[in-house]
Amino acid sequence: MAGHPSAGADSEVGRLRTVLLHRPGPELARLTPHNHDRLLFDGIPWVAQAQDEHDAFAATLGSRGVEIVYLTDLLTETLADDEARAAIAHTTLDGYAGRRLGDAVRAHLHRLFADAAPEELTRLLTAGVRNDEVRAGVGPSTLVTSLLADDEFLLDPLPNLIFTRDSSVWLSDRVAITSPAMRARHRESHLTDLIYRHHPRFAGAALLHGHESEPLEGGDVLLLSPGVVAVGVGERTTPAGAERLARELFAAGLASTLLAVPLAMERATMHLDTVCTMVDVDQVVMYPNVADTLTAYAITAHGDEVRVARPEPFLVAAAKAMQIDTLHRIDTGLDRVTAEREQWDDGNNTLALAPRVAVAYERNDRTNARLEEAGIEVVRIAGSELGSGRGGPRCLSCPVAREPLAVRDAAMLDA
Numbered sequence: 001m002a003g004h005p006s007a008g009a010d011s012e013v014g015r016l017r018t019v020l021l022h023r024p025g026p027e028l029a030r031l032t033p034h035n036h037d038r039l040l041f042d043g044i045p046w047v048a049q050a051q052d053e054h055d056a057f058a059a060t061l062g063s064r065g066v067e068i069v070y071l072t073d074l075l076t077e078t079l080a081d082d083e084a085r086a087a088i089a090h091t092t093l094d095g096y097a098g099r100r101l102g103d104a105v106r107a108h109l110h111r112l113f114a115d116a117a118p119e120e121l122t123r124l125l126t127a128g129v130r131n132d133e134v135r136a137g138v139g140p141s142t143l144v145t146s147l148l149a150d151d152e153f154l155l156d157p158l159p160n161l162i163f164t165r166d167s168s169v170w171l172s173d174r175v176a177i178t179s180p181a182m183r184a185r186h187r188e189s190h191l192t193d194l195i196y197r198h199h200p201r202f203a204g205a206a207l208l209h210g211h212e213s214e215p216l217e218g219g220d221v222l223l224l225s226p227g228v229v230a231v232g233v234g235e236r237t238t239p240a241g242a243e244r245l246a247r248e249l250f251a252a253g254l255a256s257t258l259l260a261v262p263l264a265m266e267r268a269t270m271h272l273d274t275v276c277t278m279v280d281v282d283q284v285v286m287y288p289n290v291a292d293t294l295t296a297y298a299i300t301a302h303g304d305e306v307r308v309a310r311p312e313p314f315l316v317a318a319a320k321a322m323q324i325d326t327l328h329r330i331d332t333g334l335d336r337v338t339a340e341r342e343q344w345d346d347g348n349n350t351l352a353l354a355p356r357v358a359v360a361y362e363r364n365d366r367t368n369a370r371l372e373e374a375g376i377e378v379v380r381i382a383g384s385e386l387g388s389g390r391g392g393p394r395c396l397s398c399p400v401a402r403e404p405l406a407v408r409d410a411a412m413l414d415a
C-alpha cells in the first residue's frame with residue numbers, strides 16, 4: 001500500500017505542520033493515591049490546571065502555524081462507523097484488556113458500548129469503567145461486581161493518553177502503531193490503531209508495526225535524519241522491538257540504518273527522548289550524566305537479513321549514519337545535580353517546531369539558557385501539572401506532518 005499524501009515526517013526538526021494532541025480529560029481525574037503508581041504517574045495532578053497548561057501549549061503551537069488535531073475528536077468521529085465500534089468493543093472487552101470482566105460484566109459492557117453515542121463511547125474508552133458504575137446494571141449474576149471494591153476499575157482509565165508521542169509514530173509517510181511495554185498503556189495503542197484504520201482523514205495510510213508486535217514505544221524513536229532512525233532500548237522498547245522496527249523500515253525502504261541505543265532500566269530514562277532530543281539538523285540537547293557512556297549498535301539491511309555492528313559512542317555512530325561531521329551536543333544545564341533535576345523534569349524533552357526552534361518547559365532555566373546560548377529559540381510553556389506524569393513537550397505531542405527537510409534545503413538553495 002502506498003504512503004499517505006498529506007501526512008508524514010522524515011525528521012525531528014522539519015517545520016511542524018500538524019500535531020496530534022490529547023487534552024487532559026476525565027481519565028486524569030481517576031488517579032488516586034492507590035493507583036497512580038500502577039498508572040505511571042508520580043502524583044495526583046490538579047486536573048483543571050493541567051487542562052489550562054495544555055490549552056496554553058496548544059495555543060502556542062497554533063500561534064506558530066501548527067494545525068492541531070485532538071485524539072478524542074478523531075476517536076469520536078471514528079466511532080460513528082459501525083465497523084470501528086465493533087472492532088474496538090472486541091479488542092477492549094474480549095481480549096487481554098478485558099481479563100477482569102467475566103462473562104456477565106463483559107456482556108453488559110458490550111451492550112453499554114453498543115448503545116453509547118460516539119462521545120459517550122469515547123469517554124468510556126478513555127476514562128475507563130469503575131465497578132460501582134456498572135454494578136446495578138449487571139445485577140446479581142456475577143461474582144465480579146460483588147467481590148471487587150466499589151472503586152476498583154473493570155477497565156482502567158488512560159491518564160497517559162496525554163503522551164501522544166508514545167502510541168503512534170509517523171515514519172516518513174507511514175505510521176507505526178506502537179506496542180507499549182507497560183500494561184497501563186496497551187489500550188492507548190488500540191485507540192490509535194482504530195483511528196488510523198478507520199478515520200477518513202487517514203484513509204489509505206499504510207501502517208507499520210502494530211500493537212501486538214514486540215514492545216516499542218514512540219518516546220524511544222528519534223528520526224535523526226531522513227532514513228536514519230535511533231531507537232532507545234531499555235525499560236520500554238525491547239531489543240526485539242527495535243529489531244522488528246528495523247526490519248519493517250528496511251522492507252518498506254524507509255530507512256538505511258537503525259541505531260539501537262541501550263538505556264538504563266530506570267524510570268528517569270524510560271525513553272530515549274528523556275535523555276536526548278533534536279533541536280536542529282545537527283544538534284541535540286542531551287543529559288551529560290549519560291552522554292559519555294551512551295552507545296549505539298548500528299543495524300543495517302543485508303539482503304533480507306539485518307546486520308548488527310559493534311557498539312560505538314552514540315554521537316559518533318549517529319554522525320556517521322547521518323553522514324555529517326559532528327552531531328553537536330548541548331548539555332542539560334549547569335552542573336551534575338542541576339542537570340539531574342532538570343533531566344527529571346523533562347529538560348531534555350523538547351519539541352522542535354522547526355530547525356533551531358524548540359518548545360520546552362519553562363521550569364528548566366539552566367537548560368533553556370544553555371539552549372539559547374547555542375542559538376536555539378526556546379518557546380517556553382508551563383508544565384507543573386502536565387509534567388507529573390513524567391513527560392515534556394515532546395512526549396505530549398505526536399507530529400503527524402512535518403515539512404520534509406529536503407524541501408526546506410531546496411527552498412533555501414532557490415532563495
Ligand SMILES: NC(=[NH2+])NCCC[C@H](N)C(=O)O
Nearest residue numbers: 040163219271389390391395
Ligand atoms: N515519550 C515519553 N518520554 N513519554 C513519557 C511517558 C510518561 C508516562 N507516564 C509513562 O510512564 O509511560
